[in-house]
Amino acid sequence: MQLLLLLLLLLLLLLLLLLLLLLLLLLLLLLLLLLLLLLLLMQLLLLLLLLLLLLLLLLLLLLLLLLLLLLLLLLLLILLLLLLLLLLLLLLLLLLLLLLLLLLLLLLQLLLLLLLLLLLLLLLLLLLLLLLLLLLLLLLLLLMLLLLMLIILLLLILLIPLTLSY
Incomplete structure (x- = not known):
């Protein structure tokens, strides 16, 4: 009986x-x-991070493209x-050039005016010279007339005593 109890106890202990x-x-x-779940979660987190x-990389690329477009637009501007x-x-x-041409035309007009004035002055001078020559001619004629009159007077003076002497 004890043995059986011991066996039962052993069996219980074994169980x-x-x-x-x-x-x-x-x-x-x-x-x-x-652990596997943690690893899976870690993998999921890694995938999410990736x-x-x-x-982020796509956003940076888009920003870079936008900056390049802005730079191109600035260059175009x-x-x-x-x-x-x-x-x-x-x-x-x-x-x-138009102003210079107008100034040249004005200068040409001024030159033409100056030439016209010079011609007028020359004409006036020629008229004055002609008048002076006419005056000189008149004076010469007067002088010649005076000389003729003097000669006639002298002849008359010379002829009067001759006629008186006859």
């Missing part, structure tokens, strides 16, 4: 040990499952401004 072992195995399996990084400035300079040069 308890087996139960403990099973519990330990179950705990180990649970731990492994938790996706976030890809999204600068080119347009340069073209406008060149056009304004060309217009200014054309206006200056």
Whole structure:
């Protein structure tokens, strides 16, 4: 009987040990499952991080493209401004050329006026010279007349005594 009790006790102990072992195995399996779940979560987190990084990279690429487009637009604006400035300079040069042409025309007109004035002055001088020559001729004629009159007078003076002497 005691032997039977001992055997039963041993069996109970063995069963308890087996139960403990099973519990330990179950705990180990649970731990492994938790670890696997953690690994899966880590992988999911890594995937999420990778996706976030890809999204950030895409956003940075988009920003870079936008900046490049803005730079191109600024370059186009600068080119347009340069073209406008060149056009304004060309217009200014054309206006200056027109102004120079007008000034040249005015100068030519002034020169023509000066030539006309000079011609008028020369004409006046010629008229004055002609008048002076006419005056001189008149004076000469007067002098000649006076001389003739003097000669006639002298002849008369000379002839009177001769006629008186006859």
